[in-house]
Amino acid sequence: MDAARKRALFEQTVMPHLNAAYNLARWLTRNGDDAEDLVQDAYLRAFRSFDTFQGQDGRAWLLAVVRNTCFTWLRKKGERPTAEFDEQLHGAADQSPNAESVLINQAALGTLQDCVEALPLEFREAIVLRELEELSYKEISDIARVPVGTVMSRLARGRKRLQQCLAGALR
Amino acid sequence: MNCETARRLMETNDPALAEHVLSCPSCMIGTHARYYEAPPGLERKIRQSLRQERGAPPAWRWLAIAASLLLGVSVTWNVAQFRSRANPEQVLAGDVLSAHVRSLAGTHLLDVPSSDQHTVKPWFNGKLDFSPGVKDLEGFPLLGGRLEYFEGHPAAALIYGRHNHTINLFTWPSATPTGAGTQTRNGYHLQHWSSNGMTFWAVSDLNETELGQFVSLYRRK
Numbered sequence: 001m002d003a004a005r006k007r008a009l010f011e012q013t014v015m016p017h018l019n020a021a022y023n024l025a026r027w028l029t030r031n032g033d034d035a036e037d038l039v040q041d042a043y044l045r046a047f048r049s050f051d052t053f054q055g056q057d058g059r060a061w062l063l064a065v066v067r068n069t070c071f072t073w074l075r076k077k078g079e080r081p082t083a084e085f086d087e088q089l090h091g092a093a094d095q096s097p098n099a100e101s102v103l104i105n106q107a108a109l110g111t112l113q114d115c116v117e118a119l120p121l122e123f124r125e126a127i128v129l130r131e132l133e134e135l136s137y138k139e140i141s142d143i144a145r146v147p148v149g150t151v152m153s154r155l156a157r158g159r160k161r162l163q164q165c166l167a168g169a170l171r
Numbered sequence: 172m173n174c175e176t177a178r179r180l181m182e183t184n185d186p187a188l189a190e191h192v193l194s195c196p197s198c199m200i201g202t203h204a205r206y207y208e209a210p211p212g213l214e215r216k217i218r219q220s221l222r223q224e225r226g227a228p229p230a231w232r233w234l235a236i237a238a239s240l241l242l243g244v245s246v247t248w249n250v251a252q253f254r255s256r257a258n259p260e261q262v263l264a265g266d267v268l269s270a271h272v273r274s275l276a277g278t279h280l281l282d283v284p285s286s287d288q289h290t291v292k293p294w295f296n297g298k299l300d301f302s303p304g305v306k307d308l309e310g311f312p313l314l315g316g317r318l319e320y321f322e323g324h325p326a327a328a329l330i331y332g333r334h335n336h337t338i339n340l341f342t343w344p345s346a347t348p349t350g351a352g353t354q355t356r357n358g359y360h361l362q363h364w365s366s367n368g369m370t371f372w373a374v375s376d377l378n379e380t381e382l383g384q385f386v387s388l389y390r391r392k
Contacts, residue, residue, distance in 0.1 A: 010221075015214075019207075019208045022207055022208065023206055023207045023208070026207040027207070032207075032210070035207070036210060036213055039213065040216055040217050043217045043220070043221065044220055044224065047224055048224070112200070112203055112204055113204065113205060116204055131200040131204065132200065132204060132206055
């Protein structure tokens, strides 16, 4: 691919998804400044490895780069995947939330934010890609490099934890 | 209740929503979790950093950097080599010129004043551990000989004349073989060369052409 064509194709397929890239990075890092740096870094990486792009969905392709950039950075920072650990610790204490006792208000929305941020990284990743980016299970499995079954299980467990978190906070 | 209903209820802030939210957090997230939009200025920053990319794959980039580093090192090394070669020669040229000027300034031009090579050459016997080539050169009369000292070695100085000019020809066994060269310092011309393990320096206020003639005459004989 010659340089001019590469630039044009990149402009057309990758550049429009800046918001999706930032949203994912922001949710994964839980910090605006870090997200901004990492998205910039990710775009550079995406451009350098754009030769591996084979005409698939530009947004999913970019999000995979963003995701890897963020995970590498988080690992360097010492953050470890916590999903399995959390599941073992908290999975058993599952109770149906008492719906009647919950009122939805601005505080609850703030709580929702906190509860999503409190999710283990892998759950958070799956939830954000699914609920906010509305990607398919297959696309998420490609991005997170895990089987589709794992994606589904992470989503289910993530939702369950969200329910617990919300119920606990709003009760 | 489906998500669409929930979405509408969210807008009306209906408390009935609560039940659904807790049974369907996906709806809650989809409708109310914040979608972070890229801050203004981020796109500009990204475009700027992308413009600086030449589109070359990183491997080439690193190769190019490595190559230019290597070139830099090699240039530095060569300059250093050149300097370490050039510097002793410059120092020596200075010594040669000083010896020439000194010989003319005082009364000590000749230890053995003679135009006869068969007088001058034997005079060095016992004073040097080598025998200098004393030659009769047409147009450059031999005036005599003298002892000098260069590079930690005794050296022979052979003095030739040309009209009113004096030529000092210094010779001593080479420490290391050096190339030939010509230079001008303070209006004096210097020529040096090596031959048969001997170093030769000729210096004079004679013009460069005639000094060149002297040197080639000497070397031919």
